[in-house]
Amino acid sequence: MNPIDFLAQYYDSRSKAFKILVEHGKLVANKALAAARRVPGLKPDLELIETAAMLHDIGIFLTNSPGFGCYGKHPYICHGILGSELLKGKEHPELALVCERHVGVGISIEDIQRHNLPLPNRDLIPVSIEEQIVCYADKFFSKNGNSQPSEKTIADIIDSLRRYGPDKVQRFKSWVQMFE
Ligand SMILES: [Fe+2]
Numbered sequence: 001m002n003p004i005d006f007l008a009q010y011y012d013s014r015s016k017a018f019k020i021l022v023e024h025g026k027l028v029a030n031k032a033l034a035a036a037r038r039v040p041g042l043k044p045d046l047e048l049i050e051t052a053a054m055l056h057d058i059g060i061f062l063t064n065s066p067g068f069g070c071y072g073k074h075p076y077i078c079h080g081i082l083g084s085e086l087l088k089g090k091e092h093p094e095l096a097l098v099c100e101r102h103v104g105v106g107i108s109i110e111d112i113q114r115h116n117l118p119l120p121n122r123d124l125i126p127v128s129i130e131e132q133i134v135c136y137a138d139k140f141f142s143k144n145g146n147s148q149p150s151e152k153t154i155a156d157i158i159d160s161l162r163r164y165g166p167d168k169v170q171r172f173k174s175w176v177q178m179f180e
Pocket of ligand 1: 079
């Protein structure tokens with residue numbers, strides 16, 4: 001599947017959101033492929049990683065995110081699950097799982113219930129090596145329609161994860177161990 005063509009089914013290819021998604025997707029794909037090459041023993045599927053990295057944020061157009069030129073009705077935190085629903089419907093179950101499990105370092109059912117998040121009552125945490133790699137790589141790049149995107153440092157990412165709890169920091173650190 002060509003991810004750019006797939007995105008263009010949902011986005012005007014001249015729109016701000018499309019430009020942000022393609023730029024962000026390429027950065028995440030490069031980072032993810034580099035991480036994947038460091039764990040050859042785990043046999044990550046490079047084609048799946050590249051496609052998933054390009055499509056993991058496809059759900060943002062359904063969210064209310066004016067900064068990205070998106071005026072949907074859902075809160076931003078739902079973009080993973082919304083993307084998952086789009087991809088599941090197209091019979092791309094592995095891609096759908098990357099979408100719904102990439103937000104933050106993954107969101108547990110306990111987090112969802114404790115904070116009453118508008119998400120399904122199940123764990124949304126990366127499981128397969130491809131899901132873990134795309135989620136990991138995504139943390140290095142914020143989507144930003146205005147300024148030149150730059151890669152965050154590991155220390156910055158860890159700092160920003162602290163407020164979500166030590167388990168989140170720990171999960172990210174375990175990925176650093178695996179992929180750096
Ligand atoms: Fe995302």
